[in-house]
Each structure stands twice: as C-alpha cells, then as structure tokens.
Amino acid sequence: MQVIQFKGVRLWLLLMLGSLLAGCGINNIPNYDEQVKAAWAQVQNQYQRRADLIPNLVETVKGYARQEQETLTAVIEARAKATSIQVDASTLDDPQKLQQFQQAQSQLTGALSRLMVVSERYPDLKSNQNFLALQSQLEGTENRIAVARKDFIAAVQRYNTEIRTFPGRLWHSVMYSDLPIRENFEATSADAEKAPEVKF
Structure with missing residues (x-):
C-alpha cells in the first residue's frame, strides 16, 4: 500500500513540476524563434513577389523607352543579384549574409526608383494600362x-528580449544555448543616418 502511495505522490509531484515549468516561460524561446523564422519567410515572400513583377515591368517600359537601355539593364542586373542571395532559416543567424541580402535588395529598390523616374519622361508609357x-x-x-x-523586426525584438531577460535568460542558458541572438534589419543605404538634402 505504501509503494502505491509513493508512486502516486511521485506522479503528483511530476505533474506539478511540469505545470509549473509550462507556466514559467520554458516554451517561450522556441515559440519566439519559430515566429522569427515565420516572419522572415514572409519578408522573403514579399521580396520574391517584387522580383516576379519586374520582368513584366521592364518589358512594358522597353516597348516605349528603348533608348533607356542602361536603366533597364541596371534593373535586370539588380534583380538577378537580389534573387541570387538567399537567406533562409539556417543562414538567418549569419550577419554578413543578412547584410548582403539587404544590400542587394536596396540596390534593386534604387534601380526600380530610377526606372520610375525614367517612366515620367514618356507620357504614352504613363498612360499604358499594363x-x-x-x-x-x-x-x-x-x-x-x-x-x-x-x-520581422518585432519578432526578433521579442525573441532577443526573451533570451536576455529573466526567466528566459535562465532557460536559454540551460536548455536553448544553441539558439543565438538574432540579427535585425538595419538601414543599409549610404549615409542612411543623414537627412536628405533638398535644394530649390
């Protein structure tokens, strides 16, 4: 009878310990890590959507503005570079890879901006429905x-805060030490910290 009671007490203690651990944030770190990965996947999804629109846009502009070959070539090359650099969940922790990705996307954004400026010179193009x-x-x-x-920035901030504060810091050191501090997006354009100069 005593053995049965001891097993019952042990089971009860294990259940209590399990519920206490579940309520104290032990699962927050992997949950937040997955949220970061999901948010990054959405960033990639939107950049890919943009990359998929570019060939049609370039072809449409080419039909009206053949003499703008330099701008069109710059857009095509920037798109090729931006789509060649892939950062997935396994390389998300590599700051150099993330910076390369950001720079390639910034170059593509700049090339697209120049293409839109070029389109202003062609009234027929600006009125084309396509x-x-x-x-x-x-x-x-x-x-x-x-x-x-x-x-993505919010998910990284939530994750990094969790592993730097108590009790997440404790759980990180004991159970999740293989999960690193995450890198975040930064302004990557030259002189991004300076306000643009406006001249009239």
Missing part, C-alpha cells in the same frame, strides 16, 4: 515589404 497595373502592384508590394520587415 504599366499602370504593374506600377500599382509594385507599390502595393513595396508596402507589403515594409509591413513584413516591421513584423
């Missing part, structure tokens, strides 16, 4: 990229 639809989709995608990056 161009207008592509331009609208591109603007929407840029907004989605901004939202996806914001969500």
